[in-house]
Amino acid sequence: MTMPLPNNTPATETPSSRPNPGKRVRTRFAPSPTGFLHVGALRTALFSWLLARRYDGDFLLRIEDTDQNRLVPGALEQIIESLRVMGIGYDEGPDARALAALDAERYGTVRADLLPADGGAHGPYFQSHRLDRYREVVNGLLADGKAYFAFETPEQLAAMRAEADARKQAFVYRSGYRDLPADEGRARAERGEPHVVRFKMPQEGVIRTHDALRGVTEWDAKTQDDFVILKSDGFPPYHLAAIVDDHDMDISHAVRSTEWLSSSPKHFCLYAALGWEPPLYVHVANVNGPDGKKLAKRTGAKPVIGRITDPKTGDVTTSFLDDGYLEDALFNYLALTGWSPGDESEILPRDEIVRLFNVDGLSVSPAVFDLDKLTWMNGVYIRQMDPGELAGRVLPFLAAAGLVPADPDEATRDYVGRVLLLEQERLKRLDEAPELTAFFFGDLPEYDSRSVERRLKREPEAVPPFLEELAAVLADLPDAAWLDEPIETRTRAVGERHGRERGELTHPVRVAVTGREVGPGLFETMAVLGRERVLRRLRHAAGLARG
RNA sequence: GGCCCGUUCGUCUAGUGGUCCAGGAUGCCUGGUUCUCAGCCAGGAGAUCAGGGGUUCGAAUCCCCUACGGGCUACCA
DSSP states (O other): OOOOOOTOOOOOOOOOOOOOTTTEEEEEOOTTTTEEEEEEEHHHHHHHHHHHHTTTOEEEEBBBOOGGGGOOOTTTHHHHHHHTTTTOOOOOOOOOHHHHSSSSHOOOOOOOOGGGGGOTTOOHHHHHHOHHHHHHHHHHHHTTTTTEEEOOOOOHHHHHHHHHHHHHHHOOOTTTTTSSSSHHHHHHHHHTTTOEEEEOOOOOSSEEEEEEETEEEEEEEEOOOOEEEEETTTTOHHHHHHHHHHHHTTEEEEEEEEGGGGGHHHHHHHHHHHOOOOOOEEOOOOEEOSSSOOOOOGGTOOOOSOOOEEEETTTOOOOOOOOOOOOHHHHHHHHHHOOOSSSSSOOOOOOHHHHOGGGGBBSSSOOOOOOOHHHHHHHHHHHOHHHHHHHOOOOOOOOHHHHOOOOOOOOHHHHHHHHHHHGGGGOSSSGGGGHHHOOOOOOSSSOOOOIIIIIIOOOOHHHHHHHHHHHHHHSSSSGGGOHHHHHHHHEEEEEEETTTTTHHHHHHHHHHHHHHSOOOHHHHHHHHHHHHHHHHHHHHHHHHOOE
């Protein structure tokens, strides 16, 4: 038999991305709270969201919690907050009421301010709250003779698989229960015999599926087996629940990762059996680690927020935010890996990405997560940032390093702002700020011994008097003139008297004042540092130079 | 093993039969700007478009085969 193609399949049968004409674009992200969200899944969510935004449609968040055994407390909140932090807001999804009905011990708690009061008209958005609906659908299939009760135990199935394996044959489930009279199966089930419900897949012919990026794919029905649509615990598995929900929630485009490609025959057959029109599937390629393999913890499967502790090894994976990456940069970078606007632009603000996004630009082959490029892009975003805003973002990092108090006063904030004006173009990640700006704080900087050796001690006769005279001259500079230009003029004048110019002039002063050889413009630095610090450091360095 | 998907500079990608001895970005190298670093500017190296067969006057672009990579092969998602 040949499965009908969805009506939205273009007549030419070529891959197409065009949204179904006349149909409101509704996309969804449907994670399962069995683990923490990392950038791989986040990117899938991003593409889905982008598609909805691009066509002024709706983006929904649905929680696929049909596997009650694998729930991870806390995962739900991390997922919801990751999306929020990234600005991937949902139009329909979990709300406060739904959350209240969840078992906090198994799901963890979610901050109430993260959730809307009313999740939307197509709820509930937790699959665990839709069991009645799934049973209704399964019963319909049963009544139509399109599904049947099966009574193999997991052990029996394992044995069947092992046997096929031993014969080096592919295991395709072919049940003896498929042809069991329906009422007999029902009777046994109602008697309480443990059972599952399986869907009758076609056993011969070709099953055709469609994907927006790849077009039509044909599958030999002989390779397909009758999959479970209702587990013995009364929950449906993904294959049933997702299909029912996508239909009930009026999803127009099902954006999901390629690992679902091979199960799409199941989904298409289910839709056909139910007489429903499938959404346009968009199977997006994965993001891999530098080794070309699936993103793993050590290869960059980082969360956006939250800290993931491996329960076995105790290894901690820090988040992109903790590592000093900006949401906007991550957003931009993620959008550009696996999708291209078609031209050569790279730095694209959110609204531009939304405006340009289309399914045609999505690539079919997996990408490798390039941390170097993200870091570069992060630097670009930092440089573009409003300095005041930058200061606000950097403050927590400085506080964590003990450079400023956790709750800094106005003067401190102002000072940090001026410091950042000088360091902004050198920052690639926010977490580099403490290292880069440490010398701006405290009475004396940490003096780098190599630099002291090279720039101060090498001339124990010449450097101390130079530094001391400079301190004396700068001490006389009126407060109002404590600015980079007057400082530079005086410094050069003193330097001239000591036969110093260019590097000979600035290097010792820089080491004296900052403890190191690299940094922002010397005179701007001195201006920000303030007279008191500069003088103290110059005199201290003179002492160091003498040995 | 079986089935399916994929394969353009190290990496992200542009490219949909001629304008491609393949363009951009990142990373790397060199030079310039300069008090150092960063930034910025300029330049360079880097892809026989996985390999092989076709089709065509002409192929990175279409077809076939092979190789390699990935996914799936659960009462997980």
